[in-house]
Amino acid sequence: MFPSILKAVASMESDSYKLRWPNLNMTSGSKSSANYNINDTVGQTAAGEYDSAGFKVRAGFQYIKTIIPFVFTISDISIDFGTLVPNVFSSLTTTLTVTSGAGSGYSVVASADHPLRQTTSSITIPDTTCDSGTCSETVAGIWTNTTRYGLGYNLAGDDIPAAFSDSTYFKQFGDVSLGEASQTVMSNAGVTASSIATVTYKVNVSNNQAAGDYSNAITYVATASY
Amino acid sequence: MWPPPLTNQFHRKIFTAAVAGLFLSLLCLTPAQAQTVSLSVWPPILSAMIKPGKSITQVYRIKNLADDTTITASVVPFVAADEHGHISLQFDQTPPPYFSLLNADLPDFPVTIDLKAGQSRELVLKISIPAQAEEIDYPVALVIESDTQGLIGGSGSQAKATIATPILLTVSESGLPNRLAQIVEFSSNKIVDSFDPVEFILRVKNQSFNVLRPVGQIEISNTFGRKVATLGLEADNILGGTVRQLRPKINPEAAETDNIITWNPVFPLGRYSANVKLTPEDTANNVSAQIYFWALPYKALLTLAILWICWKALKK
Numbered sequence: 001m002f003p004s005i006l007k008a009v010a011s012m013e014s015d016s017y018k019l020r021w022p023n024l025n026m027t028s029g030s031k032s033s034a035n036y037n038i039n040d041t042v043g044q045t046a047a048g049e050y051d052s053a054g055f056k057v058r059a060g061f062q063y064i065k066t067i068i069p070f071v072f073t074i075s076d077i078s079i080d081f082g083t084l085v086p087n088v089f090s091s092l093t094t095t096l097t098v099t100s101g102a103g104s105g106y107s108v109v110a111s112a113d114h115p116l117r118q119t120t121s122s123i124t125i126p127d128t129t130c131d132s133g134t135c136s137e138t139v140a141g142i143w144t145n146t147t148r149y150g151l152g153y154n155l156a157g158d159d160i161p162a163a164f165s166d167s168t169y170f171k172q173f174g175d176v177s178l179g180e181a182s183q184t185v186m187s188n189a190g191v192t193a194s195s196i197a198t199v200t201y202k203v204n205v206s207n208n209q210a211a212g213d214y215s216n217a218i219t220y221v222a223t224a225s226y
Numbered sequence: 227m228w229p230p231p232l233t234n235q236f237h238r239k240i241f242t243a244a245v246a247g248l249f250l251s252l253l254c255l256t257p258a259q260a261q262t263v264s265l266s267v268w269p270p271i272l273s274a275m276i277k278p279g280k281s282i283t284q285v286y287r288i289k290n291l292a293d294d295t296t297i298t299a300s301v302v303p304f305v306a307a308d309e310h311g312h313i314s315l316q317f318d319q320t321p322p323p324y325f326s327l328l329n330a331d332l333p334d335f336p337v338t339i340d341l342k343a344g345q346s347r348e349l350v351l352k353i354s355i356p357a358q359a360e361e362i363d364y365p366v367a368l369v370i371e372s373d374t375q376g377l378i379g380g381s382g383s384q385a386k387a388t389i390a391t392p393i394l395l396t397v398s399e400s401g402l403p404n405r406l407a408q409i410v411e412f413s414s415n416k417i418v419d420s421f422d423p424v425e426f427i428l429r430v431k432n433q434s435f436n437v438l439r440p441v442g443q444i445e446i447s448n449t450f451g452r453k454v455a456t457l458g459l460e461a462d463n464i465l466g467g468t469v470r471q472l473r474p475k476i477n478p479e480a481a482e483t484d485n486i487i488t489w490n491p492v493f494p495l496g497r498y499s500a501n502v503k504l505t506p507e508d509t510a511n512n513v514s515a516q517i518y519f520w521a522l523p524y525k526a527l528l529t530l531a532i533l534w535i536c537w538k539a540l541k542k
Binding site for chain 1: 262266276282310367377381387394401463476
């Protein structure tokens with residue numbers, strides 16, 4: 001299949017205009033759909049036609065693997081700690097996978113809508129500050145002391161921030177309710193056919209924590225880069 | 227009364243078989259499946275230059291590769307997150323009213339769609355530029371937010387996935403907006419070891435208002451002024467007014483890329499010059515910069531010196 005594509009690509013170059021990777025399958029099957037009706041021009045102009053057509057379009061990256069879609073997967077969206085036991089770490093993991101032929105890479109950022117909070121009250125389990133009491137959504141720290149409480153996460157695998165040097169380092173999720181920014185959990189500036197990272201959620205509560213179920217929502221935003 | 231009295235041999239056998247079957251079926255039960263979300267979108271980027279008064283359409287293919295979900299599609303402005311092409315979505319900003327959907331069965335953005343497991347959906351994006359639109363860039367992203375419902379029995383976190391693909395929209399009457407680049411950093415180590423690769427940092431600022439793609443290369447010359455290497459550069463998009471760190475030319479066949487501009491010579495020796503020349507695509511606005519560096523086998527020389535000192539000390 002590729003040789004014919006490459007031949008077509010090569011023919012779409014001139015002194016004034018260059019289309020290295022045209023819309024390989026942009027209109028295939030589209031015009032026959034019963035759901036919509038295209039009356040506008042679809043596709044991209046040939047060389048030197050900007051004045052008459054009025055547009056230039058590039059869809060996809062210049063990289064040949066641009067025919068691969070941008071795919072983001074979370075292996076398990078439900079992080080169910082069950083009943084929390086005071087002074088005992090509860091840890092669960094989920095896997096993030098990014099598949100892309102994107103020539104300029106990608107990034108994944110994460111944030112929490114609020115700390116773990118009771119559904120029927122405003123009582124919360126605060127985010128962890130780690131053993132040192134100084135880790136935050138931007139600074140990672142070692143968290144192994146079971147007398148330090150809260151919720152935090154660790155990352156392992158591909159394209160993760162360097163701050164997670166081993167499994168003892170944790171950070172807080174950026175708290176949207178406090179105006180904190182989403183934090184990068186995976187990123188790559190180049191081509192990555194498939195990148196996989198494991199997120200470990202860890203929570204620990206004190207004996208004084210009010211009984212009940214606590215929950216929050218973690219949003220992961222995966223974006224292809226330009 | 228349960229179990230019923232087993233009156234004869236036949237009934238006893240039936241009951242035993244039923245209990246065994248129930249036991250076996252319980253053994254064969256798989257554990258509860260994790261609730262997964264997986265979204266695919268194509269194309270991963272769209273770059274369009276459109277005249278005021280004109281419009282285009284682009285088909286986006288979205289596929290749900292995991293469990294049943296509900297997605298919400300919208301258009302969100304973005305800004306450069308860093309110097310590597312990553313984007314920062316500005317959910318609190320409103321995009322220009324140039325984006326709509328041509329799908330007859332869907333309302334305008336934001337649109338919510340149920341997607342069964344394995345189901346695909348095509349969204350026909352129309353970008354329509356009014357005749358009086360300002361001739362600037364409008365960097366936005368098509369954002370697909372999923373809302374898969376998971377189950378949490380006690381305390382826990384519910385994860386949500388959002389996927390976004392950038393749209394680099396330039397509105398231009400001429401189709402050739404003036405684009406100016408500035409090399410804000412071109413550097414390497416002043417002294418490099420002859421056995422190590424030479425790495426370069428090249429940061430370029432787009433001094434114009436429209437996205438540009440710098441086309442160019444780095445030429446390396448030796449002490450005698452003879453060109454010994456040419457390093458290709460990837461023509462990455464640079465948003466107006468932003469800086470981007472350029473990468474080496476992508477090998478189309480590579481599964482992964484090295485994002486650092488690197489020269490791997492065989493034992494270079496002496497003073498070298500590296501000259502970068504860039505031209506924003508579709509312009510003649512050339513920019514260039516030159517640096518010098520020394521290549522010496524200083525690690526080997528240092529080792530020899532230490533050995534010599536040790537030998538002299540032992541000799542005494």
